[in-house]
Amino acid sequence: MDLSGLETEQKTLPIISYSSDFLENGLPNFKTQTLPKHPVEKMQINKQKNEREKQYNMLGKVFGSQYPLMLRLEEEIYNQPLRLPCLPSSYLSLEVFRGTDIEVEPEDLYNDPNNSLLIQPPVHQQMEQYLGMNDLK
Amino acid sequence: MQKGGFNFDLYQRNVELIEKNNYKVPKTTKTGTTIVGVVFSDGVVLGADTRATSGPIVADPNCEKIHRISDYIWCAGAGTAADTENTTGMISLQLELLSLSTGRSPRVRTALTLLKNFLFRYHGYISAALVLGGVDFTGPHLHMIHPHGSTSTLPYISMGSGSLAAMAVLETGYNSKMGEEDAKSLVHQAILSGILNDLGSGGNVDLCVIKHKSMEFFRNIDTTNSKRKFRKKLPYMFKSGSTKILEKQIKEKMEKMEIVNEKESQIEELEEL
Numbered sequence: 019m020d021l022s023g024l025e026t027e028q029k030t031l032p033i034i035s036y037s038s039d040f041l042e043n044g045l046p047n048f049k050t051q052t053l054p055k056h057p058v059e060k061m062q063i064n065k066q067k068n069e070r071e072k073q074y075n076m077l078g079k080v081f082g083s084q085y086p087l088m089l090r091l092e093e094e095i096y097n098q099p100l101r102l103p104c105l106p107s108s109y110l111s112l113e114v115f116r117g118t119d120i121e122v123e124p125e126d127l128y129n130d131p132n133n134s135l136l137i138q139p140p141v142h143q144q145m146e147q148y149l150g151m152n153d154l155k
Numbered sequence: 156m157q158k159g160g161f162n163f164d165l166y167q168r169n170v171e172l173i174e175k176n177n178y179k180v181p182k183t184t185k186t187g188t189t190i191v192g193v194v195f196s197d198g199v200v201l202g203a204d205t206r207a208t209s210g211p212i213v214a215d216p217n218c219e220k221i222h223r224i225s226d227y228i229w230c231a232g233a234g235t236a237a238d239t240e241n242t243t244g245m246i247s248l249q250l251e252l253l254s255l256s257t258g259r260s261p262r263v264r265t266a267l268t269l270l271k272n273f274l275f276r277y278h279g280y281i282s283a284a285l286v287l288g289g290v291d292f293t294g295p296h297l298h299m300i301h302p303h304g305s306t307s308t309l310p311y312i313s314m315g316s317g318s319l320a321a322m323a324v325l326e327t328g329y330n331s332k333m334g335e336e337d338a339k340s341l342v343h344q345a346i347l348s349g350i351l352n353d354l355g356s357g358g359n360v361d362l363c364v365i366k367h368k369s370m371e372f373f374r375n376i377d378t379t380n381s382k383r384k385f386r387k388k389l390p391y392m393f394k395s396g397s398t399k400i401l402e403k404q405i406k407e408k409m410e411k412m413e414i415v416n417e418k419e420s421q422i423e424e425l426e427e428l
Contacts, residue, residue, distance in 0.1 A: 053170075056166040059161075059163040062160070124160045125160035129159040130159050
């Protein structure tokens, strides 16, 4: 039985992150981060992460602590985005490393972000927000 | 980055509605089905009714409840129709990828594990109760899967709202040395019992017989319960005088009048002058 998704307590303080464009994104608030999440949503977020941690722990006990360190380093390298912050990266090497390239999840079938009805703000605007060039001084 | 999959955006709104506005949570609509599976000497027989209901209304009187997972692994589904179809479709995809990457023909037990792990992740919110049956290189297998992810392996299974009626028939008629014809007739009787005694089940009987490297699908093998016995032949023709006239009202036809704008007509008159 798969119990790896069940640990769910939020262990960090909520971080306020907002864009200066209040008209578009609303005033900044902590509320949305502290409100409770659906138990199934919590399970989705935690499951894969917990499973990987468990595997690393097991590998460390069997092969020595150096081996999972090497694997974590490799995973960090693959996890780096190679494009601008607002453009999607494919993370193909990460998927191959984790073995999820041959797996099919509901994330692949339903609610494809490419077909989403919300219009993404243009790339220039998102880059300005990222670099903090939004405020008029 | 935006991710696909299930959308939980409305959960916080729902929590607020229930707590602050005393919103009454709508009851889950009970779905009706009778699905049955039986193991016999050479293989497995799956059976299902064909009624899809949406509340008290029959949404589809002849739908297909037996889904393909692999060539010789089939699955009958009870519960929300969208959940059963999409779940079996996804697991069929995963099983195909797995069998291609391992180079081996798929096993029923693999499909069972994939389904069980998938359904457990959603805590029963994906309401798909399944009867999974098939024949692989280890022999015939039959399993039942509940929406929360628990499974059982049994020689005969019934699920859905008509499961009690069907189980009564199965308990009476099952014996472990049945042949193909006996198994088919037992499943047929069990589904008929569900159709006749349960409100949520109805329509025709579908059967699926799976043996080693052979699969036969009998779609609508029995349609006696879906034919309306007392139905007048169309078109309806009524003799004049067959209904009593209670009241007569005759209105005279009015002549068609054109309403002309006063100002426009004055301008026209001036132009003419």
